[in-house]
Every structure is written in C-alpha cells, then in structure tokens.
Amino acid sequence: MKNFLKKDNFFLGLVMGLLLPLPVYGIFWGLDIFMKSTGLWHGLQQPENIYLLSTVGNFLLIRLTFVNWKNEKTGKGVLLMTIALVFVFFLLYFKQPR
Numbered sequence: 001m002k003n004f005l006k007k008d009n010f011f012l013g014l015v016m017g018l019l020l021p022l023p024v025y026g027i028f029w030g031l032d033i034f035m036k037s038t039g040l041w042h043g044l045q046q047p048e049n050i051y052l053l054s055t056v057g058n059f060l061l062i063r064l065t066f067v068n069w070k071n072e073k074t075g076k077g078v079l080l081m082t083i084a085l086v087f088v089f090f091l092l093y094f095k096q097p098r
Contacts (some may be wrong), residue, residue: 005069006047007071007074008071008073008074009073009074009077010063010073010074010076010077011077012077013065013071013073013074013076013077013078013079013080013081014077014078014080014081015073015077016061016074016077016081017058017077017078017079017080017081017082017085017094018077018081018085020057020058021054021055021058021085022054023057024054024055024056024057025050025051025054028050028053028054029050032044032050036074039072048089048092048093050085051089052089053065055082055085055086055089058078058082058085058086059082060082061078062075062078062079062082065078
C-alpha cells in the first residue's frame, strides 16, 4: 500500500486530493463540537469555515508529494483538486445578490 501511494500518477493525485479533505473535515468538525461542549469557545459560527479548513490537509499532501516523494504528476493532481475545491467553496458560499 505504501508503494502504491508513492506512484507518480496524475489521477492518483486527483483522487488523493479529493478524498483527504473528508477525514480532515471530520477531525475539525469533531474538535468544533468538543470545544463547544466544554465551553472553551463558541465554535466556528458558520459550517462553511470547517469546509474551507478541511483543505489544509491537501497543502500538507502537496508538500509531501513535491518535496519528499519527488512525484510531480501526483503533486499536480493534488494541487488541481485543491484549487477546484476552493473554487467550489467560493461559488457556493459567496454569491453576489442581484
């Protein structure tokens, strides 16, 4: 499995860039619920903030693929998916009123 993730493949990068934000979203969502229940803070007031924060994992994956593994095709796939996810975020949550 470890060698499979180190293959230099553009489509593998796209899949990794699409799937990694899901567990990161779950972690941030769980932390938000936990922090609200303990009363340490009021939480992220808007759920879309957690969606945007979930792309942080992709930035770490981009660094890992480009610098440590030296897989440019995989890194480009992750980068393209990250840009697409941020673009979708802005399309969904920042619509201009007409």
